[in-house]
Amino acid sequence: MAQSDLQEKKASPSGQESSSALFPSYSRYPISLVKGQGSWVWDDQGNRYLDFMSGLAVVNLGHAPEKVKAKVKAQLDELWHVSNLFHIPQQETAARLLTQVSCADVVFFCNSGAEANEAAIKLARRYHQKVKGEQRYEIITFAQSFHGRTLATLTATGQQKVKEGFLPLPEGFVTVPLHDIPALKAAIGPNTAAVMLEMVQAEGGVHPVDPGFVQELAALCKEQGLLLIIDEVQTGMGRTGKWFAHQHYGIEPDIFTAAKGIASGIAAGAMLAKEYLREAFSPGSHASTFGGNPIAATAIIATVETMIEEQIPEHAEEMGRYLISRLQAAFKDEPFVKDIRGKGLLIGIECAGPVSDVVAEGQKQRLLFVNAGPNVVRLLPNLKVTRDEIDQAVNILAKVIAAYTAKEGK
Numbered sequence: 001m002a003q004s005d006l007q008e009k010k011a012s013p014s015g016q017e018s019s020s021a022l023f024p025s026y027s028r029y030p031i032s033l034v035k036g037q038g039s040w041v042w043d044d045q046g047n048r049y050l051d052f053m054s055g056l057a058v059v060n061l062g063h064a065p066e067k068v069k070a071k072v073k074a075q076l077d078e079l080w081h082v083s084n085l086f087h088i089p090q091q092e093t094a095a096r097l098l099t100q101v102s103c104a105d106v107v108f109f110c111n112s113g114a115e116a117n118e119a120a121i122k123l124a125r126r127y128h129q130k131v132k133g134e135q136r137y138e139i140i141t142f143a144q145s146f147h148g149r150t151l152a153t154l155t156a157t158g159q160q161k162v163k164e165g166f167l168p169l170p171e172g173f174v175t176v177p178l179h180d181i182p183a184l185k186a187a188i189g190p191n192t193a194a195v196m197l198e199m200v201q202a203e204g205g206v207h208p209v210d211p212g213f214v215q216e217l218a219a220l221c222k223e224q225g226l227l228l229i230i231d232e233v234q235t236g237m238g239r240t241g242k243w244f245a246h247q248h249y250g251i252e253p254d255i256f257t258a259a260k261g262i263a264s265g266i267a268a269g270a271m272l273a274k275e276y277l278r279e280a281f282s283p284g285s286h287a288s289t290f291g292g293n294p295i296a297a298t299a300i301i302a303t304v305e306t307m308i309e310e311q312i313p314e315h316a317e318e319m320g321r322y323l324i325s326r327l328q329a330a331f332k333d334e335p336f337v338k339d340i341r342g343k344g345l346l347i348g349i350e351c352a353g354p355v356s357d358v359v360a361e362g363q364k365q366r367l368l369f370v371n372a373g374p375n376v377v378r379l380l381p382n383l384k385v386t387r388d389e390i391d392q393a394v395n396i397l398a399k400v401i402a403a404y405t406a407k408e409g410k
């Protein structure tokens with residue numbers, strides 16, 4: 001492109017939606033954040049916010065955690081990227097650590113949650129087709145689930161809104177209602193390869209799955225020779241008060257996935273599995289250029305080591321209980337608040353109506369949080385959050401909801 005054309009494009013009015021060089025695929029809040037430390041972030045106007053969304057369950061150790069920052073900085077001086085055609089020692093260490101805190105034996109590293117789930121789906125199919133010699137391919141998933149935005153993972157997702165306009169969808173996915181064993185049994189056929197679910201449906205409204213249902217489902221998978229895949233992209237890495245949410249349920253999935261909180265905000269994902277699935281991903285069967293690169297793997301190591309040293313899952317469990325009790329006390333006489341639920345520090349407040357104005361008002365009062373579906377406020381503080389910060393957040397939230405219901409006459 002000629003220099004003069006470049007100048008002309010730059011001269012177009014800025015700040016308006018239509019003039020942005022970005023696709024409008026996100027509806028963005030009118031805030032631009034420029035700095036973060038611990039539980040706090042600052043915008044470009046110098047305003048400070050208490051962050052109870054944590055980049056959507058990503059910065060689980062808070063913003064810019066010291067040990068992760070120091071180790072990544074040191075790694076930047078050594079080596080940024082190397083092909084997975086070479087041994088990458090940081091990746092070995094990261095995998096070893098993850099297997100020490102979970103039931104998994106082998107790990108594949110990628111860069112995001114959707115990719116981790118995509119790898120899980122591929123591993124399940126390949127295990128049946130290459131190791132067991134059975135043409136099984138179908139994955140059963142559940143209504144209101146969320147598994148990502150690639151074609152396969154959006155097809156697996158039990159929400160119509162992520163599928164619109166993207167037809168045709170890949171074959172081999174069936175969605176059944178959650179907590180419906182007869183429907184699940186009816187969906188299982190000779191082609192079924194695996195069942196995939198979240199232990200707490202997070203995007204779907206913060207719905208923890210019923211323990212009885214999980215037990216029955218796990219038993220059914222064993223009996224029918226199906227692989228059980230747990231999507232721990234949001235619930236994993238200490239978020240629910242255990243390293244992985246399935247550990248609350250006393251089950252061992254064949255495969256589970258992690259991403260969001262795994263590397264404190266450096267892009268990374270992982271697909272973790274039991275030993276008997278190792279051979280299904282034989283050399284050349286699956287790959288990722290950036291997956292488990294030295295920077296990302298270093299961030300994973302430092303994140304997991306910090307979590308072990310500081311007993312982060314235990315702290316998250318304790319702070320989760322405290323936050324729920326504070327919310328229950330604050331909203332016991334508030335008719336707009338219908339239910340308060342969650343696990344650890346993944347908490348939903350179901351309201352009697354849409355919460356988008358509540359989220360916006362929270363931002364004006366310098367508290368950041370998100371929704372989960374139209375009527376649920378979702379709180380995702382970092383896992384090192386303090387009682388004092390929880391008190392501050394609950395006070396702001398109580399004020400915001402009281403002002404909202406007064407204004408709306410609810």
Ligand SMILES: *Cc1c(COP(=O)(O)O)cnc(C)c1O
Nearest residue numbers: 112113114146147148231233234
């Ligand atoms: C966020 C999320 C994903 C997708 O992760 P990306 O990193 O955005 O691809 C998948 N599953 C669950 C449960 C999630 O919360």
